[in-house]
Every structure is written in C-alpha cells, then in structure tokens.
Amino acid sequence: MPNPPRLRAVALIASAVLLSSVLAGCGNDDTKDEDLSAQTLGWKDCPAPSQAEGGGGTPSPLPGGDEWQCATLKAPLDWDKPKGDTIGLALIRAKASGDKSKRIGSLVFNFGGPGGSGVTTLPAFGEDYAKLRTRYDLVSFDPRGVGRSAPVECENDQQLDAYFQQDATPDDAAERTELLENTKKFNAACEKNSKKVLPQVRTTDAARDMDLMRQVLGDAKLHYFGISYGTELGGVYAHLFPKSVGRAVFDGVVDPTQNSEQGSLGQAEGFQLALDNFAKDCTSKAEDCPVGDTAQDVKDRIAKLLKDLDSKPIPGIFPRQLTQTAATNGIAQSLYSKDFWEYLTEGLEQAYDGDGKTLMLLSDSMNGRSENGEYSNITAANIAINCADDKPRYTSDFVQEKLPEFRAASPLFGDFLAWGMVSCTGWAVAGAADHPDVSAAGSAPILVVGNTGDPATPYEGARKMVDALGKGVGVELTYKGQGHGAYDSKNKCVQSAVNGYLLDGKVPAAGTVCS
Template structure:
C-alpha cells in the first residue's frame, strides 16, 4: 500500500514550468554531471503528475521556495549516456551562515510521492532544522516532474479504482488479474524508456550525485516510510558518504512483499482497534458504535453491503467496497484523521459516501478536478522493479487464511494487492533490499508502536540489518504513520539534537 502524500500567469510562469519539465536527452559523452551548476529559480505550480495546485507559498518570515533541475544518467550502467532531469526544491538555511551544516535531503515515501510538493506543505514543521540546513527534497526518477511514469488516463483510473479488489469467486479473480495486466500493459506502452530505470538503487545513486552537486561531503538525510528503505540502500552503496541521517516510520528491509503486506494487515488492524477503542472510551457518545467490537462489526456490515450495492459517493462515482476500504485505510495513517473517519462512517450508514470517497481519492492522488497525480503509476513501477516475486492468483488463494487471521477487514484487500506486478515488463531486482552499511555514521531509526503502514517491528529489523554500530533505535509509543510529525517533544528533541548538534541518543530510548 503506498504511503499517501500528506498534502495536497503569464509568460514568466510558462518559462519556469518549461525549465523544469523533464525529458530524456542525449547528454554529452564528455559532460561531468558532478560539476553541473543548479539554476535555482522561483517554483512553478505543481504539474498534474505532482498533483496540481498552486505554487508553494513563502515560509513564515518571507523565505521563498526555489526549484531547479538536476541532470542524472538515465541508465547508471552508462553514466556518460542519455540523461534525465530530477525536479528539486529547497528553502535556504535561516540561521547564521557560519553555523550552516549543509543540505538536509528529505524523502517522504510512497514510493511515488512528490517531494517537491510535500516539503513545502510541511516546511513549517522543520523550521528548527532549517536554522542550520538548507531543506531540500526532490521528485525521484519516475515520479512527478522527474521523467514520470505514465500509465492510464484519468477516466481509466476512475474505473481502475472502482474495481472489486477482494474477489469471491473464479470469475471475479480472473477479472482482477486481467484488469491488473491491462494497467501494467499501459505502463509499458506509455513509459517504455523509464520503466527499466526506476529501481531504488537508481534513486540512491541519484542522491549521491545530488549530494555532490549541492556541495556536501556527506549526505544528511531525513527519510520517512519508503524513504527509510531508500536511505538504507544509499547507506549500503555509499556508507562513507553518510552524514547525519534519520529514518522515521521504518520499512522492514528483511521482508519479501508477502511478508510486508501481511505485516501491514496486522498494522492496519491494530490501528483500527485503537480507533474503535478511542471512539468508545470518550465521555461523549461514540456515534458509530457502543463498544469497540460493535464499531468493527458495523464497519464489516457496511463493507459487505457495499459489495452488493454501492452508495452515492462523489457524482457520478459511487462508493464501492474497495473505495470504502481504501478510505478507511487512508484515515488510519494519522490520528488527526480519526474524526473524519467517524464522520465518514456516520454518513455512509445513512447512504452518503462522500467523505469516505474523498479519503480514498486522497490515497489515490486524485484532485478535486478529477486529475490524478502519477503516485500510483510510480508506486507500481518502483515496487515491481525492486521486488523479485511475482504472485499468481493461486499463490494468493493459498495465503488468504493467514491474511484473514491477521485482519478480517484488511486481509483480503492486502493479499490480493500482491498481484499488482503480474506480467510487469521489467524483472524485479531482489526479494528484499540490502541495507547493510558497515562503516556508516550512526543512523537514528525511529519506530512508532501504533504505525499501521510500517509496523513497529520494522525499526528493530532495520537496526539489525544496517549492522553493528550503525543503527540507533528510538521508540515512540504513539499512533499514526511516523513519529516526528506527531510533534511529540521527546521525539523531536532527540531527532533535532542529532541532526543539529550531532548528539546521538542512547540506543533504546523510549518516548511516549
């Protein structure tokens, strides 16, 4: 399941936009990409592939966001060959120039999320870090404005996200597999040049070139969700180049796709249990159930009814069972969304599916005007390029009992998601990423006990996989996907202390 992005005139603007548009070129064979100079300019509005919208607003105090394009090799096995451009964004450090450490590069996850749109949306949250760092993020290759993977049209995606993804019989199973093959074939048809070159190892090599061009001896990095996998792969490839790095909402690097999805089933079920407990434990009456089990029973009944008879969503689309599950999952990424889930369920029980569909649209990268970002296309392309296993309907059938045991609500949904790489055009690289990084500087690894998408156990596995003396584990006893953005003072104090002052917290530190 992708980590959803948490956000969402003239001649000058047109020139700026065209300066950032990414395409494949015939880069000079003698060009030294490490010596290139970035042309930082005011940022244009996000492209449709980035989710659309307005150009980023200035930060408090008037600091502006600047954008540039970094040239990287299309194929890292041919570093002097064709190039593509990566869209970058930055806000320059606000403190004394003499105290500036360098650039702090962010990846917010997905894979497939646009860092160019996400960083400005959360820029204020990192104001303290900006006192000593330029805050920098980017659209990884295949994402947003960086040679984006393109698959289906907006109308096709509307139909794609309405399909039944929890089949009950052979006809429905065949329909799901065939629809997946159709989507994947469209990706190959529209994006044949970029598809072979969107592996996480490619993105890690891009980041090392980015580090060099930005003028830093070491890569200072803040990775969230999939960003922790990218950071781990970078540390494996370039251990001596790792500076101060933080991994938050940590991917378990030891798991294959089936194990990862099974862990997510348990994680989302835990988050749903916590949501139900929270609603029914308040002084005011919980409007969606009398007890935690009653809340979950009513949700299960709603989903069963939606499979047979969808309800009105956002005209002309209806809220299907799949869209409802997607919307519920989206709302469990943050405790701040729980109130919307409560309201959405209330409305759905009355026959109105608008709120749950809005949540589902947010997960899928659909804007109010009906345009989709390329987060789904990029997510599938990167995952299928990274992951070696290819699962058949028979494989899913055999593992369904385990998924259903992990979560009655999310089990089928996440199990059948494993067919997404059926007939993918590019072979997968490995069963799981290699993040061993002997010789790396310490990496602060932050796990959240209530995280639905990257379950808490992944933090310990990441620490072990990075190797002795590299990973330093910190635990946050909280809810939601990630810890730093919870604004917990203990977590933020530990992270800021390391990134700003180099103070590594004691391994095993617990924040609550």
C-alpha cells in the same frame, strides 16, 4: 488495486491536499562527456506543481517571506551507462534561515510512497521542520519516475477512475478474472507509455541519484531525513555509500528483511491494530461514540458496511459510487494519523446514512486524485518502483492459498492486502531482489525511529532495520504513539532527540523510549 507498499506514506502527501511546467523527460543531448557532478543548479522561483505532482498553486512563501526555490538536476537515465542519455530530476529547497557561519549543509528529505513528490510535500510540511532549517538548507526532490522527474505514465484519468472502481477483493472466479485482466491492462499501459523509464526506477537508481545530488549541492556527506519508504531508500544509500552518510534519521521504518508477501501480511496486522485502537478510542470517551457502542461493535458495523457495499454501492462523489474497495481504501487512509480519526468517524456516520462522499474523498486522497478529477502519477510510480525492486510475482492461486492467513491477521484488510500482491504479475521488468540490502558497515550513526502504533510500517521493522544496518550504525528510538511516523506527531521527546542529532550531532542513547 494497490500492492501493499503503496500504503506506505502516500497519506503524508495526500492528506496535505485533503486538509489544507513541462514534465522533465529523457534527453539525448550534448552531455555525453559532461561530468554531471560538476553541474551547476539553476535555482529559481518554483512553478505551480504539474499534474503528475498533484497540481495546485505555487508553494506559499516561508515564514519571514522567503520564497521556495526549484531547480533541475541532470542525471543519467541508466546508471550503467553514465555517459548516455540523461533525465531531469526536480528539486526544491528552502535556504537555511540561521547564522550562515553555523550552517551544516543541505538536509535531504524523502517522504515515501514510493511515488510521492518531494517537491510538493516539503512545502506542505515545511513549518514542521523550521528548527532544522536554522542550520540546514531543506531540500527534497521528485525521485526518478515521479512527478516532474521523467514520470512513469500509465492510464489516463478516465481509465484510472474505472481502475479504482473495480472490485479489488474478488469473491468468485469471474471477479478474479476481471481483477487480473484489469491488472494486465494497467501494466500494459505502463509499458506502452513508459517503456524507456521502467527499467531505471529501482531504489538503487534513486540512491545513486542522491549521491550525485549530494555532490552537486556541495556537501561532503549526505545529511538525510527519510520517512516510510524513504527509510528503505536511505538504507540502500547507506549500503552503497557508507562513507558518505552524514547525520541521518529514519522515521516510520520499513522492514528491510521482508519480501513483498511478508510486508503485505505485516501491513494487514498493522492496519488492524490501528483500527482496533481507533475503535477503543472512540468508545472510551465520555460522550457516546457515534459509530458503535463498544470497540467490537464499531468493527462489526464497519465489516457489515463493507459487505453491503460489495453488492450495493452507495452514492459517493457524483457520478462515482462508493464501492467496497473505495471504502476500504478510505478507511486505510484515515488510519495514517490519529488526527484523521475524526474524518473516519464522520465518514462512517455518513456512509451508514447512505452518503459515501467523505470516505470517497479519503480514498481519492490516497490515490492522488484531485477535486477536478485529475490524478497525480503516484499510483503509476508506486507500482513501477515496487515492481522494479521486488522479485516475487504472485499468482491468483497463490493469493487464494494465503487468504486464511491474511484474514486471521486482519478480518477487515486481509483480502484487500492479499489481492494487492498480484499488482506486479506480468510486469514488463524483472524485479531486482527479494528485499533490499541495507548493510552499511562503516557508516555514521543512523537514528532509527519506530512508532508502536504505526499501521503502514509496523513497529517491529525498526529493530529489523537496526540489525540489518549492522553493528554500531543503527540507533533505535521508540515512540509509543499512534499513526504513521513519529516526528510529525509533534511529540516533544521525539523531536528533541531528532533535532539534537541533526543539529548538534548528539546521538540519543540506544533504546530511548518516548511516549
């Protein structure tokens, strides 16, 4: 099951599918002496997303009838060997809609994961950024290892169905052995099918890709909008290329000072807070809450459901059953946005009546599984990037020692997130560091937006990011809200502050609070 960082913004991508080409590989060609920064991008109409990107149809036209355009950026496979083999990075853009004389440049988005396809996500949320498009070309991409950009490949669809049906919160020695064996099998498949790519998918590699992208797009500075893990990528970019940072916004901020254990524990607290807020909201309304009489009753009934599912799953989406793990995953998915709470209520009502379809649909959405049973590569890419980045490797004994602390942080999600820490055990590539370096002396101001009710990237991470970026760089803005991130909440105060900076260069006062 997922290591905790997988719960970073993947719901943004997955929920677009819920609610609403040939894969580029490694090459060994005639580009040994080519200056990749001088390449020209061949923009053309976008193909339908690949299976690795999540499948589906071509992106719908933009308001006014303009079409999305796609291109492939050629980048070094190994940045330590810039004249060696290359890979293709999939890009998408919507050209600026306003007066050409007022165009600022390109605004590059990363929506998180890690492992989310920007090529499929940007069109899904494109209307949310219409105002920004008046002065920018909106650009996103599949980072290396993701979607159509030299995708990491691990297990096939049938194997992944079994992988996500396993018990990710083992209760005894036999279940612990099975979990570790399944993890070992999955990781071995990644090494077998993607050996050449695995050492090259670190966040530092993606940051170097973005600087090459900036040059090829013709921008003197990188204007950037990073969400969730995208804030970590943006922070690493700012560290490596501080003088090339233009106007940048970090939303749904990853704490760059934490190692993977600390991040997991923080997420346990964050998702528990979101569940508490859901329960309070449901039971505070005038009409009866259909899943409990009091906030505590709501949580007690969910805990009982999960305990019962551990020994006796219920029918989910045929032929699969809703297991304890799938239900927990589905509940976590629904806590990413207050807009999804109604689906959680509906899913719980159904599950109490023995029908697990909605909770399983939510879980499938988190895992990148489409209705036809095909998976995107978000799980494979997420694990590969996290394991390449994160130095710690945790054992079963270590997790068992930490369980009391995790359970204290979250009775519901503690075990789930604690056992996720074994995902990188036995990984083929050593992790780079305990945590990323985002110190960025000399960078232009970066607007850092924290949400007090964020389950996946707890609010405290925003202040930690501001401090780590260094004096005079990070500017903190607080949103008193619910869900993961702030800009897409449609809060007028947040959007006004972000738009004011990106469009007009107006930096909000540090410590601004929106509610």
